[in-house]
Amino acid sequence: MPEKDTDRRITDLGTLKALAHPLRMKLYRLLALARTATASQLAGQVDEAVSLVSYHLRKLAEHGLIEEAEAGSGDARERWWQPASKGLSVRSADFRDAPEKVAAHVAASRVFQEQRAEMYRTYLDQRAHWGTEWNAAVVDSESLLRLTAGELADLQQDLLDVLRKYDAQGSAREAAGETEGREHVALHMYGFPFRV
Numbered sequence: 001m002p003e004k005d006t007d008r009r010i011t012d013l014g015t016l017k018a019l020a021h022p023l024r025m026k027l028y029r030l031l032a033l034a035r036t037a038t039a040s041q042l043a044g045q046v047d048e049a050v051s052l053v054s055y056h057l058r059k060l061a062e063h064g065l066i067e068e069a070e071a072g073s074g075d076a077r078e079r080w081w082q083p084a085s086k087g088l089s090v091r092s093a094d095f096r097d098a099p100e101k102v103a104a105h106v107a108a109s110r111v112f113q114e115q116r117a118e119m120y121r122t123y124l125d126q127r128a129h130w131g132t133e134w135n136a137a138v139v140d141s142e143s144l145l146r147l148t149a150g151e152l153a154d155l156q157q158d159l160l161d162v163l164r165k166y167d168a169q170g171s172a173r174e175a176a177g178e179t180e181g182r183e184h185v186a187l188h189m190y191g192f193p194f195r196v
Helices: 013-019 022-034 039-046 050-062 099-129 131-137 149-175
Strands: 007-010 066-068 080-083 087-090
Touching (some): 007 013, 013 022, 013 099, 022 039, 039 050, 087 099
Parallel strands (some): 007 087
């Protein structure tokens, strides 16, 4: 089991398939944002039956992606859940050695990308309600570069280092009580080769 302050690298096909279910990925993401939650709380956010959400949470737990958390209320009947690690990492290099693994990784990547696109479309639909300051801060850009695979890997590491710096800084400030104006922010990055 990975430590709570590190990302878990998914390397096995069963865990990848468990996470790649669209509802499970939504539940995992919501749980990561809430830090702890019950099936009832999550069911209300995804508009699904509590029994169905409970089933999918147990599937995530079977693969070590989430774990039981301390009760967040006095009701002993409620089962609380939390992510088992700070985040997740899925790399194509871990799924190249068999056609079934390649296909599963592609399918999972499509689910992840579709959900990320839906998050961004939701923001676009709600953009007017976020106000001038947030709209001015939003990142929406595209860069077309000429790089080698090694340069792209270096760029990825540099961007991850910057992201981790801001994550740590924001978490520390929030822990110190600086919560005013703090919102969840999604940063989706894609860097891939293409030919014209």
